[in-house]
Amino acid sequence: MNRFSYSRASAVSQALDQHRAHAGAAFIAGGTNLVDLLREEVTHPALLVDINRLPLRQIEATGAGGLKIGALATNSAVAYDDMVVRRYPLLAKAILAGASAQIRNAATVGGNLLQRTRCHYFYDAGTPCNKREPGTGCPALEGVSRIHAILGASDQCIAVHPSDMCVALAALDATVHLAGKDGTRTLAFADFHRLPGDTPNRDSNLRDDELITAIELPKQGFATHHAYVKVRDRASYAFALVSAAVGVELDGDTIVNAHCALGGVAHKPWRDPAAEASLRGQRLDAASVRDFSAMLLRGAQGRRDNAFKIELSARVIARAFELATQPSFEESTP
Template sequence: MNRFSYTRASEVPQAIDQHCANRAAAFIAGGTNLVDLWRENVAHPQLVIDINRLPLRQIEPTAAGGLKIGALVTNSAAAYDATISARYPLLSKAILAGASPQIRNVASVGGNLLQRTRCLYFYDAGTRCNKREPGTGCPAMEGVNRMHAILGASEHCIAVHPSDMCVALAALDATVHLSGPDGSRVLPFADFHRLPGDTPHIDTNMRDDELITAVELPKQGFAEHHAYVKVRDRASYAFALVSVALGLELAGDIIVNAHCALGGVAHKPWRNTDAEASLRGKPLNADTVRNFATDMLRDARGRRGNAFKIELTARAIERAFAMAAQRSLEEHAR
């Protein structure tokens, strides 16, 4: 780890000013990802700005009927919050599928959005990596790529985004509140993370001088018909090979609306809104779901180590619809 300076901020403008004064600065809340990156010689902050005193721990209703979650709310606090559990159970279940209780107790909502990939080559400072050092190459292309992307990748990077929470937030159509020296703005969650393209080292559309202050959920939480499916190598503390966050609105067995996001398969949580739109008015049956999975995976490309993910993702999508449909049957039986 490099030598560094440390300071604390008690207000959002103060934190932003401190960061603007030193562009090699890094904000720290729970530090569950930053410290890993730092220890592995991937991150090299010269100034660490502790933001834990910022007033960003509220979970409160919005005027539009949704919910606003402060960036410093811990993952555990969000998962077990009574309103989130009741109105947005998809988010609660996704959070609880990630990491360990100890990590969830300190990891922040804002920090979760900014997690960097767990690609082995990215974490190994002794190897080439376009995400860590642009232009050096991507050894994962022909190397160890079992965990890597089958959708949205580029010739420069096939890493995947590691978050469970973010998959649910993508399916829920969340928005991200940002503050910077020029004021505040709101980004749709779909526009927050980036695909690798020619700039795999740039993970998000945040500006370098901005700070996440909150995540906002819309009124629709898919509380009645939803599922979060995570396929992983072991049942505890493992990143997803594939995950599916699904929210459905149903009228009997007819699909009125569907939101489906995939994790573990791309550089960002993956949605296909055209495929989702094709479900509207269709019966919830095996043929409909199979055709939807085909649409979601039409552009998928597997490599030597991860081609199995294509079929695995299709099966996970089918399982998610079956789970949501079972909840529908249970609701009708009550």
């Protein structure tokens, strides 16, 4: 592990000042991912700015009828919060599907957004990796690709984003609150993470001088009809091969609104507003969900080891809609 300096901040402005004063500085809160990256020599910050004393742990209702969650709220605190469980159970279920209880007790909401891919090549400092060192190559393109992307990849990187929580936040149309030297701003969750393109080393549109301060959820939480389905290689503490977060609003058996985000398939949680729009006004049945899946997965490309994810994704979507809407969901013969 490389040598680094350490500082502690008690206010957002102080944390930003400390970070800005040192090239190569990084913020640390729970450290559940960053410490791994340090140990594996993947990242080499010159300074760690401890932000655990910042007043960013609130979980509170907003005037617009939504919910605001501070960036330092732990995953466990969010998953078991009464307002989250009642109004945004999709988020609670996604969080509880990820990691172990010990990690959820330490991991923070802001850190969850910023966790990095679990690509084996990315974590192996002895191999080239465009995400770790731009321009060195991507061994996964011709190597072991079982856990890698089938959507939104590029010839520079086929890694996937590992978060469960972020898949639910994408489906819920969350907003990310940021603070930086020029003040505060917000980003729609759909605009926060990036696809790899020619810059796979950049996971998000967070600026170098910015800090996540909160996540805000809109009033619509799909509390009545929702599901989070996660398929993984083992039942405990494993990242998703494919996951789906689904929220549906129904009028009888007619779809008024539907959101569906996929995890484990792309560099960011994968949603397609056009595909979702095609469901509105449709009768909820297996046929309409199959048509939606085909539209959502159009352009999916598998490799030698991960082509199975295309069919698996369609099956996970179907199961998620079925669980979200029983007994409204109807099976139909193809």
